[in-house]
């Protein structure tokens with residue numbers, strides 16, 4: 624099978640989920656959020672991952688979200704579906720559903736909660752890989768799953784034709800570089816930590832998948848453009864500002880709650896994150912408004928009057 628690898632290179636928003644006022648998945652709001660990203664310059668959407676709260680939703684809800692995204696923007700953006708669930712049975716069901724929806728690739732974390740031996744994670748991933756004809760992207764995020772991908776399991780995965788890449792969310796650009804070096808040039812490596820998008824790209828990442836891209840996709844796209852054009856000083860300037868914003872976002876009760884609140888300030892309603900993820904509190908709104916203004920201002924300066932930056 625020959626995959627169109629180019630469709631996976633670039634900036635992918637790890638999309639938030641959207642709920643109604645009662646906390647139920649709202650297909651209408653999911654579609655509106657997905658459409659919000661069309662034209663922002665991103666390559667695609669990563670649906671149902673950490674930022675998408677897939678792990679907090681039922682299988683039926685996850686299917687609903689994915690269907691709404693594909694229906695709304697599937698012909699304009701590359702869609703990667705995160706199908707990992709705790710049981711292999713549910714993961715396979717979600718993988719097969721994603722294939723029916725027409726996504727470009729599936730992806731999965733290891734099963735969490737049980738401290739699983741490598742063999743279990745291998746068979747968990749393998750079952751998803753075997754269940755469809757889609758390409759598969761490993762989701763490596765040891766700080767939340769507790770699973771450290773060994774070189775042995777990594778090698779077993781990367782030699783498979785269907786395994787086309789890894790979303791590398793561990794915070795070491797050296798390890799990211801090693802993942803690329805040990806898998807070959809064609810193998811895709813996505814940078815995970817948004818705070819080091821530039822570092823990841825410099826060390827070999829083909830693009831990035833991130834949650835905070837969802838409130839400032841234009842900044843990551845511009846950063847990526849600067850990296851490609853070799854404008855490193857400007858890229859550093861953008862990354863530093865992004866990091867300043869992320870530092871502030873991380874002071875709220877939950878990162879996703881803060882990002883969803885910022886979207887709401889722009890007229891994009893996605894509801895509260897699902898408990899136990901906390902929403903922003905009444906007293907958070909003025910700081911969020913100020914932060915949103917700063918983000919929007921930088922987006923405007925970069926996209927319209929980049930001469931004013933002085934870098």
Ligand SMILES: CC(=O)N[C@@H]([C@@H](O)[C@H](O)[C@H](O)CO)[C@@H](O)CC(=O)C(=O)O
Nearest residue numbers: 637672673674792815816817832833834
């Ligand atoms: C641990 C974590 O949630 N990492 C995020 C980052 O986007 C992260 O939110 C960001 O770097 C801010 O710290 C992503 O790697 C996760 C992601 O892309 C996803 O939502 O699946």
